[in-house]
Amino acid sequence: MTVRSIRRSLLATGLVAAAATLAFTPSASASVPLRAAAQADDSALTALTLGSTGKLDANGAAVFVPVTVTCSKATEFDVTVKVAQAVGQTMRAGTTVRRVTCAATTQEVRIAVIPVERPFAQGVAFGVVSANSCDPGPTCNAFIDEHRFDLAR
Structure with a gap:
């Protein structure tokens, strides 16, 4: 083995390690819901948070995820x-997009998520909830909350 091939191997290993570190580093929003940076004072959606415990149903064929939304006035928007x-050694995952009607209050909605291949099980999971508020005009504000949470019966 030549010095050049050893350097290439070390460089490749270092690049893979750096990429893995970036990929698995938790975001700044891991435990704090983000609010839109340029939020207009009259934006209808003002906060969006993912609950701490999802409820398993139908032997893991679905999990009901609690999402808290806060609105300054009545509005509708899609929540993912x-x-x-x-x-x-297996992954279970699912995604749901649901239209939510929000009154001018803080309220909790339960959104069912269906796994794609294997049923969810009791234990720890990772969740992401997001929505865009485009009310009242052409500019939209993005909201996201992401963190680990528990799945329980």
Whole structure:
């Protein structure tokens, strides 16, 4: 083995390690819901948070995810909920997009997420909830909350 081939191997290993570190580093929003940076004072949606415990149903064929929305006035918007769970050597995941009607208050909605291949199980999962508020005009504000949460019966 030449010095040049050893350097290439070390460089490739270093690049892979750096990429893995970036990919698995939790975001700044891991435990704090983000609010839109340029939020207009009259934006209808003002906050969006993912709950701490999802409720398993139908032997893991669905999980009901609690999402808290806060609105300054009545509005409707689409909420996307993604759930991923590692059980042993397998991954379970699902995504749901649901239209939510929000009154001028803080309220909790339960959104069902269906796994794609394998049923969800009791234990730890990772969830992401997101929505865009485009009310009242052409500019939209993005809201996202992402963190680990528990799945329980």
